[in-house]
Amino acid sequence: MSEKLSFVNPTPNSPWGTYLQQVDRVIPYLGDLARWSETLKRPKRALIVDVPIEMDDGTVAHFEGYRVQHNMSRGPGKGGVRFHPDVTLEEVMALSAWMTVKTAAVNLPYGGAKGGIRVDPKTLSLKELEKVTRRYTSEIGIIIGPHTDIPAPDVNTNGQIMAWMMDTYSMNVGGTATGVVTGKPLHLGGSLGRVKATGRGVFVTGREAARRLGLDLRGARIAVQGFGNVGSVAAELFAEAGAKIVAVQDHTGTIVNENGLDLSKLIPIARTVAGAVSFKGGDVVPNDKFWDVACDILIPAALEGQITAERAKKTTAKLVLEGANGPTVPEADDILAERGVLVVPDVICNAGGVTVSYFEWVQDFSSFFWDEDEINVRLDRIMMNALNHIWDTADKHKITLRTATYAVACERILMARQERGLYP
Ligand SMILES: NC(=O)C1=CN([C@@H]2O[C@H](COP(=O)(O)OP(=O)(O)OC[C@H]3O[C@@H](n4cnc5c(N)ncnc54)[C@H](OP(=O)(O)O)[C@@H]3O)[C@@H](O)[C@H]2O)C=CC1
Numbered sequence: 001m002s003e004k005l006s007f008v009n010p011t012p013n014s015p016w017g018t019y020l021q022q023v024d025r026v027i028p029y030l031g032d033l034a035r036w037s038e039t040l041k042r043p044k045r046a047l048i049v050d051v052p053i054e055m056d057d058g059t060v061a062h063f064e065g066y067r068v069q070h071n072m073s074r075g076p077g078k079g080g081v082r083f084h085p086d087v088t089l090e091e092v093m094a095l096s097a098w099m100t101v102k103t104a105a106v107n108l109p110y111g112g113a114k115g116g117i118r119v120d121p122k123t124l125s126l127k128e129l130e131k132v133t134r135r136y137t138s139e140i141g142i143i144i145g146p147h148t149d150i151p152a153p154d155v156n157t158n159g160q161i162m163a164w165m166m167d168t169y170s171m172n173v174g175g176t177a178t179g180v181v182t183g184k185p186l187h188l189g190g191s192l193g194r195v196k197a198t199g200r201g202v203f204v205t206g207r208e209a210a211r212r213l214g215l216d217l218r219g220a221r222i223a224v225q226g227f228g229n230v231g232s233v234a235a236e237l238f239a240e241a242g243a244k245i246v247a248v249q250d251h252t253g254t255i256v257n258e259n260g261l262d263l264s265k266l267i268p269i270a271r272t273v274a275g276a277v278s279f280k281g282g283d284v285v286p287n288d289k290f291w292d293v294a295c296d297i298l299i300p301a302a303l304e305g306q307i308t309a310e311r312a313k314k315t316t317a318k319l320v321l322e323g324a325n326g327p328t329v330p331e332a333d334d335i336l337a338e339r340g341v342l343v344v345p346d347v348i349c350n351a352g353g354v355t356v357s358y359f360e361w362v363q364d365f366s367s368f369f370w371d372e373d374e375i376n377v378r379l380d381r382i383m384m385n386a387l388n389h390i391w392d393t394a395d396k397h398k399i400t401l402r403t404a405t406y407a408v409a410c411e412r413i414l415m416a417r418q419e420r421g422l423y424p
C-alpha cells in the first residue's frame with residue numbers, strides 16, 4: 001500500500017484499488033444499508049507470517065505469508081491459498097474481499113478470507129514445498145479452523161497441499177479435523193466434483209449468458225488465458241458443447257489455431273513444465289497477440305488486472321467470462337459496457353469452486369458423501385438461481401452484472417452486519 005499503510009489508501013492500479021472502486025459503484029443501490037458500506041472497505045483481520053524453512057541445500061530461506069479475513073458477518077471465513085512470487089498483502093486483501101462478495105452472491109453461509117505465500121513453487125522441490133505448506137499452516141493455525149476460517153486451493157495449490165494443511169492443523173489440535181480445509185483428496189474427506197467445480201461454474205454461467213445473448217455455443221470461438229485448473233476445465237466443457245477453443249495462453253506463451261485446438265492432446269502437454277507452447281497442434285504467437293485473436297467468448301482464467309483499457313478496446317469477444325478473480329480493471333469494465341460486451345463477473349462466474357467446497361464441508365461434518373451427479377445437479381441449481389436473481393437486479397436498475405452482483409451480495413452482507421449489531 002502506498003505512503004501510509006492504510007486499508008483505504010490503495011496502491012494505484014492494485015487489486016485492492018479495483019475492489020474499492022467496485023464497492024463505490026454499488027453504494028447508490030444499497031438504500032439505508034449504505035451507512036454500513038465502510039465495513040466493506042476494511043478487512044476484519046489480516047495476519048502476516050514469517051515462513052522459515054531449511055532448503056535441500058542446507059540454507060535457511062524465509063517466505064512471507066498472509067491470511068486475511070475480510071468479513072465474517074455471514075459465517076466463517078472461506079477462501080483459497082495462493083502460492084505465487086507476486087503475492088502481496090494488498091492482493092490477498094482484495095482476494096479475501098472478493099470471497100466475501102462471492103459467498104454472499106451465491107448465498108453460502110460464509111464470510112470471505114484468502115491466504116497466500118510469496119514464493120515461486122516451481123523452484124521448490126516436493127520436500128521444500130511440503131515444509132513451506134506445513135510451516136505456513138502452523139503459523140496461520142491461530143486463526144483458521146473448521147468453524148472460523150476454511151482455506152482451499154487457488155493458484156499453484158492443489159489437493160496434495162490441502163492434505164498437508166489438514167494434517168498439520170490436525171496434528172496441532174490433536175485430532176483429525178477434515179473440515180478445516182476443502183479441496184482435499186477424496187481419501188481424506190474431499191468431495192467428488194470439487195476439482196472441476198470452478199470450471200464447471202464458468203461453463204454453467206457462460207452457457208446461460210450465451211443463451212440470453214442469442215450466441216450459439218456450437219461453433220463459437222473461445223480464447224482462454226490461464227490454462228490451469230479453472231481455464232482447462234472450462235475449455236473442456238465448452239468444447240464438449242461444440243465450441244472451438246481458438247487460443248490458449250499460459251505463462252509459457254500463447255498458442256493459436258483458428259480451427260480449434262485439440263484439447264485431448266493439449267491438456268496433458270500444458271500440465272508438464274514445458275507448458276502450452278510445446279504443443280504442436282497450433283501456432284505460437286507473441287503474448288500480446290492473444291488479445292487480437294478473433295473470438296466470440298473470452299475467458300480470463302489466470303491473474304488479476306489482465307483486461308486493461310487497451311485490451312478492452314480491441315477484443316472482438318461479445319461475452320467475457322471471468323474465471324480468474326479480478327481480471328478486469330474498472331476502466332476496462334466501462335469500455336466493455338460501452339461497447340456492448342457482456343461481462344459475467346468473477347464474483348458469480350467462478351463461484352462454482354467455493355460452492356462445491358461448501359458441499360465438501362457439509363459432507364465432512366455429516367460424514368455422509370454424495371455422488372457426483374448429485375453434486376453437479378446441486379451446483380447447477382445454485383449457480384442458475386444466483387445468476388437469474390442477479391440478472392433481474394441488473395435489468396431493474398439498468399446496471400452491469402458486476403454492480404448487480406455487488407448489490408445482491410452487499411445487501412446480504414450489510415443486513416447481517418446490521419442485525420448482529422456492533423457492541424460487545
Ligand atoms: N482453483 C479454484 O477453485 C479457483 C480459482 N479461481 C481463480 O482462477 C484463476 C486461476 O486459478 P487456478 O486455475 O486455480 O490456478 P492454476 O495454478 O491451476 O492455473 C493458473 C494458470 O494461469 C497461468 N498463468 C499464470 N501467470 C500467467 C500469466 N502471466 N499469463 C498467462 N497465464 C498465466 C498458469 O500458467 P502456468 O501453468 O504456465 O504457470 C496456469 O495455466 C485465479 O485467478 C484464481 O484465483 C477462482 C475461483 C476458484
Ligand SMILES: O=C(O)CCC(=O)C(=O)O
Pocket residue numbers: 078079080081102150151152153154182183325350351353354355357
Ligand atoms: O473453494 C474455496 O473455498 C475458495 C475458492 C477460491 O479461493 C475462490 O473462489 O477464489
